[in-house]
Amino acid sequence: MNQDALVEQLFALTKDMETAATLADWPRAAELDAARTPLLQALTREQSPQALAKIREIQGIDAAVLADASATRTGLAAEYHAAMKRVNAVNRYQQGARF
Known part of the structure; x- marks a missing residue:
């Protein structure tokens, strides 16, 4: 997979993760994050300017989701x-009420 396609796939997963977090569906957000991890690790140092802009957007979304979490x-x-x-308090009341 070329790097631009990889970044687009990462961006789509990130947006899905953001939606899950917005809905407080934290198990789904965690699943999506786990699915993203190997893709993030597959990124290379050299990226097109468009890919770098998208990566910065992904970083911003990640920061917002982390703050929300x-x-x-x-x-x-x-x-x-x-x-x-x-x-x-209920336990203390029950213990006292028994006497």
């Missing part, structure tokens, strides 16, 4: 900790 993880962790506090 980080924010989502932080939010989910906060929700998890709040839920665990409620579970502990």
Whole structure:
């Protein structure tokens, strides 16, 4: 596969990954990222100006998806900790109610 076609395929997978992240379909985003990895590794140093521009766009999308993933993880962790506090409170209530 020539480099321009490779970059186009990478771009398509990246856009699909961006869509999955936007929909909070993180398992799908991870699958797409795994599918991209060998293609990213197949990139060579020499690229056409058009391919370089597309690669920069891919990098920008990757940065945005990573920021979204980080924010989502932080939010989910906060929700998890709040839920665990409620579970502990219910456990304490049940223990006290037994007496």
